[in-house]
Amino acid sequence: MTGIQKKAKTFVNNRWLVFVASMWVQSCSGIGYMYGSISPVIKSTMGYNQRQIAMLGVAKDIGDAIGFIAGSLSEISPIWVVLFIGVAQNFFGYGLVWLTVNQTLPQLPLWVLCVCIFVGTNGETYFNTGSLVSGVQNFPKSRGPVVGILKGFAGLSGAILTQVYTMFNFPDEASIIFVVAVGPTIVITAVMFLIRPVGGHKQARPSDNMSFLALYGVCLILAAYLLAVLILQDIVDLNQTVLTMLTIGLVILVVVPVAIPITLVFFSPKSRLEESILNKEEINRDKMEVIFSEVEDEAPSGTDSLPNDEREKRISQLQSRLMHAAADGALKIKKKGPRRGEDFTLMQALVKADFLLMFFSLVLASGSGLTVIDNLGQMCESLGYENPHIFVSMISIWNFLGRVGGGYFSELVVRKYAYPRPVAMAAVQIVMACSLFYYAVSGPAAIYVVSVVMGSCYGAHWAIVPSAASELFGLKSFGALYNFLTLASPAGSLVFSGVIASGIYDYEAKIQNRHNVTDGDALTCYGTICYSITCGILSVLCLMAFFLSMIVVYRTKRVYSQLYGSSRT
Numbered sequence: 001m002t003g004i005q006k007k008a009k010t011f012v013n014n015r016w017l018v019f020v021a022s023m024w025v026q027s028c029s030g031i032g033y034m035y036g037s038i039s040p041v042i043k044s045t046m047g048y049n050q051r052q053i054a055m056l057g058v059a060k061d062i063g064d065a066i067g068f069i070a071g072s073l074s075e076i077s078p079i080w081v082v083l084f085i086g087v088a089q090n091f092f093g094y095g096l097v098w099l100t101v102n103q104t105l106p107q108l109p110l111w112v113l114c115v116c117i118f119v120g121t122n123g124e125t126y127f128n129t130g131s132l133v134s135g136v137q138n139f140p141k142s143r144g145p146v147v148g149i150l151k152g153f154a155g156l157s158g159a160i161l162t163q164v165y166t167m168f169n170f171p172d173e174a175s176i177i178f179v180v181a182v183g184p185t186i187v188i189t190a191v192m193f194l195i196r197p198v199g200g201h202k203q204a205r206p207s208d209n210m211s212f213l214a215l216y217g218v219c220l221i222l223a224a225y226l227l228a229v230l231i232l233q234d235i236v237d238l239n240q241t242v243l244t245m246l247t248i249g250l251v252i253l254v255v256v257p258v259a260i261p262i263t264l265v266f267f268s269p270k271s272r273l274e275e276s277i278l279n280k281e282e283i284n285r286d287k288m289e290v291i292f293s294e295v296e297d298e299a300p301s302g303t304d305s306l307p308n309d310e311r312e313k314r315i316s317q318l319q320s321r322l323m324h325a326a327a328d329g330a331l332k333i334k335k336k337g338p339r340r341g342e343d344f345t346l347m348q349a350l351v352k353a354d355f356l357l358m359f360f361s362l363v364l365a366s367g368s369g370l371t372v373i374d375n376l377g378q379m380c381e382s383l384g385y386e387n388p389h390i391f392v393s394m395i396s397i398w399n400f401l402g403r404v405g406g407g408y409f410s411e412l413v414v415r416k417y418a419y420p421r422p423v424a425m426a427a428v429q430i431v432m433a434c435s436l437f438y439y440a441v442s443g444p445a446a447i448y449v450v451s452v453v454m455g456s457c458y459g460a461h462w463a464i465v466p467s468a469a470s471e472l473f474g475l476k477s478f479g480a481l482y483n484f485l486t487l488a489s490p491a492g493s494l495v496f497s498g499v500i501a502s503g504i505y506d507y508e509a510k511i512q513n514r515h516n517v518t519d520g521d522a523l524t525c526y527g528t529i530c531y532s533i534t535c536g537i538l539s540v541l542c543l544m545a546f547f548l549s550m551i552v553v554y555r556t557k558r559v560y561s562q563l564y565g566s567s568r569t
Contacts, residue, residue, distance in 0.1 A: 007266060015138040015198050016211060016261035019146065021191040022131035025083070026153035027254050028184040029127035031090060031120065032064040033158030033396065038097075038180065041173045042113075045101045052110055056117055063118035065490040067125030067483030071346075074479035079130045083192040086126025087185050093120020094181035102174040120181070125486070127188065128154060129479045130195055136470050136478060137197040143470055144414070144421070145212050148407015148463030152219060155459055156400040159226050159393060160250065166233075167247035169240050207268065211260050219404045222253045223397050230393045340559045343474030349481055354472060357552045358422065359488055362465055364545035365429045367492010368436070368538040369458030372450060373399075374497050375531065378505065382530040383447055391447065395455035402459030410464045414471075418564040420556045421468040425461060426549035432457045433542035440536035442528040450535075471563060472556060496541070501534045 011017060035057060043053050074082050096116045099105045108116075128151075135146040165179045229246050232238065238246075338344050340354065349355040372379075373395060380391050410424035435453035439446040469481050508530050509523035 011261060011265045012194070013198050014261045014265055016264055017258070018134055018138055018195055018198060020257045020261060021194040022135055022150055023153050023257060024191055024254065025127055025131050025188050025195065026150050027157050027160050028187050029086075029124050029131075030154045030157030030161075031094070031124045031180055031184065032060055033155070034161060034176070034180050035060050037158075037162060038177050041176065042097070042101055045103075045174060046107065046113075048110070055110065056114055059114035059118040060121045061490045061493075063121035064124055065487050066122060067129060067486060068480065070126045070129040071477075071480035071483035073126075074129050074133045075477060079134050079196045080192045082126050082130040082133075083188055083195065086123035086130070087188050087192070088123070089119050089126070090123035091181055091185045093117060093123065094177055095120075098174060098177040098181055101177055102172065123184075125483060127184070128486075129483060130192075132466065132482060133479045134195050134197050136467075137475055139208075140475065142208060142212065142411065143467040144407040144411030144463065145215075146407070147467045147470075148404050148410075149215055149219065151462045151466070152400045152403035152407075152459065155396065155403055155462075156222070156226070159230070159396050160254065163226070163229065163247050163250055167244045169243075207264060211264070214260060215257055216404065216408065218253065218257055219400075222250075223401050225250065225253060227394075227397050230390070230397075234390060338474070340472045340556065341474075341563055343476035344481070345477050346480040346484060349469075349473045349477075350484075352473075354552055354555055355469070355481075357548050357555075358465060358468065359485060361425070361429070361545040361548035361552070362461060362485060362488035363492040364541045364548070365425075365432060366458060366461045366489040367496050368432065368541050368545075369454050369461070370489045370493040371497040371501055371534075371538060372436075372454045373458065374493060375501055375505075375534075376451065378525075379450075379531050380447060381524070382526050383528065384526070385447070391451045395451045398452050398455030399459035402456030403463045405456065406460030406463035407467065410467060414560060414564050418561050420553045420560045421464060421471065422549050422552040422556065425464045425468070426546050426553060428457045428460045428464070429542050429546040429549060433539045433546065436535040436539035436542060439528075440532045440539060442532060446528070472559065496534075496538060500537060501531065504534050505530050 039053050039056065042048065042056065048056075070082060070086070073085070093116045096105070096108075097113060097120065100108050100113065100116075131150050132147060135150055136143050139146045161179060161183055162176075164183065165176050168175075168179075170176075170178070229250070232246075233243075338348060340352075344352070376391055376395060385391070406424065406428070410421045413419050413424050414421050431453060435449055435457075439450050443449065465485055466478075466482050469485060470478050473481055505525050506523065508527075509525035512525060512527075513523050
């Protein structure tokens, strides 16, 4: 019995169980992605016009972007507190919207519904923060894969929740809002006490690579399965039994990663002695990290210009002197501001050029990506496609794959070559610029190219940037840093979509309908001209983002060489 209890305790404290539970949280936390499904129900039931629905959408975007409280709270409170606040906000906000739409409550004013949607969607920032903070602290040596997989599941959650909704065959359309309010509440409440930093895992384990590869396999199968289900539902009229079976298959794929911690704890031959040795090595490394960090300050100014062999020799000698000085008690660590690679607060990071360059690069590139995502329905309509939801689902799935792939390939860049992670961001931005230019010149099947490329590249940003921020500015205030960076997308789309794209669209629509325009008409634009100019402008903005990213790459080469140079083989 004692052995079983020890195994159970080890299982509950296993970082892979924490990671899988975080994946489950993320798989139902993308509440903002459901707005396209719930807004038509609100519009028809409440009798709103498009302007009023747009106001609700703005409230949703603001709620999804403002996460400063969640980030600050993650530094001083247990993760379950952060998740519980998110659950309460989600349940309260969208619960009131559901009660209003199904007429259980009297019709609330528009501003009250805006507040409800803001509060409900803001709960998503707590889910993301809790999952990511625990993930990067439990796997500091695998930040790219961890952030990529977690953010990937967040991007896919809209499709998952929609599929779960179809299984229950609710009698009224407003029930989808009920699913948004109750679904995340049930799942996250069930697992929120599992999600926390468990400590003692700063070294990579031999089993990590195989475990991550298994998760990548599950991710690819899950994306292919969802895409197949969406296509099948579009071309075949499926009965309720088949829909239920398909949804059960989806749930099984989401749950199956729990086999990883079960296998590692109950069936792994790894001895507890090996774990003990690794943990002791980590403690020793923690003690030496402070000493070795002084090398950068103590090294003579001409060291960088020396040949590599001579430079390494001198640094090694300096490290040796510092170690002996520390052992004798003669070393006093100078208390200066943190250097890149150490722990920054948000205010300290905001005065650093690298952080601001990353932020503005993200504004230009991810803002462009979000502009395409927000306008994809109108882009399809302007080209004469009758089923834009197919492209919306496609961009969601590729968003998921982009996040997973961005984490994987950016990790290869830093692990194999010790090269700055932002170079992966720069590469993604070049691909974005090319795809937008392709649409601007009306290339064949441009809408398919844009849906796939922009979905995957937009998603890749949200695997690469948080990982890079945690490497350059530390883990202590990662929640606050991450939530500041999330402001980039809505800040960019506010200008690119709300001013540039909509202004050009309305201008072209008025030209096309100049003989049939009356005040108050909602004009529709047709043809590639509706968005070709916008895409051309966005292409230039992505090129600007590329140059900003390359500046970060140039400035951080030495930092990444120090962080990952020793791990190269």
